[in-house]
Amino acid sequence: MTRWLGWLAALGLLVGLAMGFGYAPKDAVQGNVQRIMYLHFPSILTAYTGFGIVLVASLGYLFTRRMEWDRVAHAAGEIGVLFTGLILVSGSIWGKPTWGTWWTWDARLTSTAILFLIFVGYLLLRGMVEDRERGARYAAVVGILGALNIIIVHYSVLWWRTLHQPPTLLGPGRAPIAPPFRAALAVNLIAFLFLFAYFLAKRLHLRRLEEEIRA
Amino acid sequence: MSFARRAWIVLWKDLLTERRSKESLNALFFFAVLLLFLFEFALGPDRERLTAALPGLLWLGFILAGLLGLGRTFLVERENDCWEGLLLTPGDKGAIYLGKLAVNFLLMATVAIVLLGLFGIFYNVDLWGSLAPLAVVIVLGTVGLASVGTLFGAMTSQVRARELLFPLLLLPVQVPVLLGTVKATEAVLQGLALSEVAHWLKLLAAADLVYLVVGLLTFEFVLEA
Numbered sequence: 001m002t003r004w005l006g007w008l009a010a011l012g013l014l015v016g017l018a019m020g021f022g023y024a025p026k027d028a029v030q031g032n033v034q035r036i037m038y039l040h041f042p043s044i045l046t047a048y049t050g051f052g053i054v055l056v057a058s059l060g061y062l063f064t065r066r067m068e069w070d071r072v073a074h075a076a077g078e079i080g081v082l083f084t085g086l087i088l089v090s091g092s093i094w095g096k097p098t099w100g101t102w103w104t105w106d107a108r109l110t111s112t113a114i115l116f117l118i119f120v121g122y123l124l125l126r127g128m129v130e131d132r133e134r135g136a137r138y139a140a141v142v143g144i145l146g147a148l149n150i151i152i153v154h155y156s157v158l159w160w161r162t163l164h165q166p167p168t169l170l171g172p173g174r175a176p177i178a179p180p181f182r183a184a185l186a187v188n189l190i191a192f193l194f195l196f197a198y199f200l201a202k203r204l205h206l207r208r209l210e211e212e213i214r215a
Numbered sequence: 216m217s218f219a220r221r222a223w224i225v226l227w228k229d230l231l232t233e234r235r236s237k238e239s240l241n242a243l244f245f246f247a248v249l250l251l252f253l254f255e256f257a258l259g260p261d262r263e264r265l266t267a268a269l270p271g272l273l274w275l276g277f278i279l280a281g282l283l284g285l286g287r288t289f290l291v292e293r294e295n296d297c298w299e300g301l302l303l304t305p306g307d308k309g310a311i312y313l314g315k316l317a318v319n320f321l322l323m324a325t326v327a328i329v330l331l332g333l334f335g336i337f338y339n340v341d342l343w344g345s346l347a348p349l350a351v352v353i354v355l356g357t358v359g360l361a362s363v364g365t366l367f368g369a370m371t372s373q374v375r376a377r378e379l380l381f382p383l384l385l386l387p388v389q390v391p392v393l394l395g396t397v398k399a400t401e402a403v404l405q406g407l408a409l410s411e412v413a414h415w416l417k418l419l420a421a422a423d424l425v426y427l428v429v430g431l432l433t434f435e436f437v438l439e440a
Contacts, residue, residue: 114387129373134439137436141429145388149388152391152421153390155391156390157390160394
């Protein structure tokens with residue numbers, strides 16, 4: 001099962017790559033640079049999926065006290081941090097040629113960076129608590145607060161300043177994006193979600209083995 | 216014993232301890248003065264530059280003082296197994312959270328007022344005209360900092376690397392509080408009415424509410440053995 005997820009993700013990423021470079025045309029304004037969108041945008045949705053799962057799994061753990069929930073939250077948190085890192089890196093690489101700077105204190109950049117920091121803290125906490133069960137409880141509390149805080153951070157930073165383009169696909173009204181771009185993006189998005197599922201399954205398996213050894 | 220009564224007892228116990236030892240408050244006063252001098256050294260004596268940076272420095276100093284003060288919230292319970300006493304308290308553990316939060320609120324509000332007074336004197340800012348709006352900002356900001364600080368303070372008191380972990384957890388979560396208080400203070404010191412920055416006050420209130428509710432509901436999971 002896990003293996004199939006892996007192969008599906010690999011296949012999807014290959015097709016996505018081919019579509020991003022071969023099928024989708026060059027952007028009229030930004031040129032080839034714009035193709036980094038096929039990595040940037042799916043990373044964002046994948047990271048948010050991860051943190052959403054952290055929230056649900058943390059609640060699940062506190063209510064049921066089943067360790068499996070905690071393992072899910074931990075794995076999803078790790079993957080979320082990984083993809084948030086990817087967003088920041090790919091965004092910087094995209095920003096340099098288009099905005100002329102690696103980093104700017106724009107609203108969405110800043111709130112993504114803060115999201116990254118909150119969940120790095122979450123992972124650090126897990127490493128620092130010796131008692132397994134206590135670590136799971138603390139992490140669940142921090143995970144819930146961190147995930148809910150995303151919304152407040154989002155608005156606070158949005159009002160603080162903004163330069164990033166408004167949401168293209170998730171905003172209201174019809175998306176101003178041509179069909180070939182959309183198709184390439186959709187394939188990459190699905191591939192990333194498979195990759196996420198693969199990582200999650202793999203990490204859960206690893207963690208179970210780790211705990212078996214320690215027990 | 217009612218919920219409010221249990222919260223009050225925790226508050227009273229800690230206030231009494233603080234009044235007799237004067238441990239936290241003395242240290243925090245001294246820390247606030249030190250910060251003030253450090254900011255002055257870092258930015259130089261240029262009056263205009265200092266005044267422009269004042270709201271940011273004020274709330275940065277406040278949060279730094281919070282890192283010292285709030286991290287110690289539950290350290291007093293670590294001695295003589297008092298932690299067990301808290302665990303054995305009957306009823307909703309939210310009462311203990313509220314009591315501790317009230318202590319921290321009083322402590323940090325005092326720090327905020329002292330910091331503000333010191334800034335007014337040393338950086339020559341006229342505060343008299345804007346005391347009431349500043350009080351609103353201080354209350355909202357202090358609840359935001361103290362609510363999360365109390366929750367995380369309880370957690371990290373049980374962790375080995377607590378001095379390291381507490382700021383790492385608290386600081387990123389406090390970003391909305393820092394932004395909101397700084398923006399509101401900026402407006403107030405420029406003589407604008409609070410209604411001009413109503414969206415920031417609403418954001419602060421929303422953050423306070425989320426932190427308070429999460430803190431109240433999850434505290435019992437933090438306080439387990």
